[in-house]
Amino acid sequence: MSANIRYRGSDYDCWDSETVLDSLLRHGVAFNFSCRKGVCLECMMRTTAGAAPAAAQAGIDKDLRKGGYFLPCLCRPLTDLTMEPPEATKVYGRAIVVAKKRLAPHVCRVTLRPSAPLYYHAGQFILLRRIDGLARAYSLASVPALDRNLDIHVRRTPDGHMSG
Numbered sequence: 001m002s003a004n005i006r007y008r009g010s011d012y013d014c015w016d017s018e019t020v021l022d023s024l025l026r027h028g029v030a031f032n033f034s035c036r037k038g039v040c041l042e043c044m045m046r047t048t049a050g051a052a053p054a055a056a057q058a059g060i061d062k063d064l065r066k067g068g069y070f071l072p073c074l075c076r077p078l079t080d081l082t083m084e085p086p087e088a089t090k091v092y093g094r095a096i097v098v099a100k101k102r103l104a105p106h107v108c109r110v111t112l113r114p115s116a117p118l119y120y121h122a123g124q125f126i127l128l129r130r131i132d133g134l135a136r137a138y139s140l141a142s143v144p145a146l147d148r149n150l151d152i153h154v155r156r157t158p159d160g161h162m163s164g
């Protein structure tokens, strides 16, 4: 048996043995994802028809859960689902790049100025989303108490879409 996943106007079958993310990748759909364990939130989507199982909403903010947000990497659908990308204004804040410094041949420090202060602890990461929708996770290298700007250290991945 399989469930039908509708995404951006196309239908994809999702086998019992796979997650929604596995299914989309099997069908060759270009899709944001990284950890595949429900940690990075990079693949987060929202349902517009059908409901994702509660297990696919683990770790997501309560209001977003109510709005049908879920993680395709954890989602083994019990019913057919129609899903759309997150609403950017609900999930993301704006930031501009204010500086870039090469720290090593393949590592660049990128300094971002968020439009509103971000409260965070050492060890946390942000999800950086480009204007075209490409999103990747980066660990914060700045010190929260010292600077309102956010530093990330980006290592260039060969053929990487974001890090390049």
Ligand SMILES: Cc1cc2nc3c(=O)[nH]c(=O)nc-3n(C[C@H](O)[C@H](O)[C@H](O)COP(=O)(O)OP(=O)(O)OC[C@H]3O[C@@H](n4cnc5c(N)ncnc54)[C@H](O)[C@@H]3O)c2cc1C
Residues within 6 Å of the ligand: 033, 034, 035, 040, 125, 136, 137, 138, 139, 140, 152, 153, 154, 155, 156, 157, 158, 159, 160, 161, 162, 163, 164
């Ligand atoms: C929590 C978290 C924190 C991170 N922090 C940092 C950080 O501080 N600094 C940093 O440089 N990076 C960090 N990353 C990695 C970062 O999110 C990107 O994955 C990385 O920059 C590469 O993205 P890209 O778009 O350049 O490469 P992509 O275009 O995504 O991929 C480049 C190559 O890798 C392959 N690839 C992509 N994803 C996978 C996968 N899941 N498994 C196997 N192969 C794959 C592609 O096929 C391609 O050949 C972090 C990731 C996570 C999950």
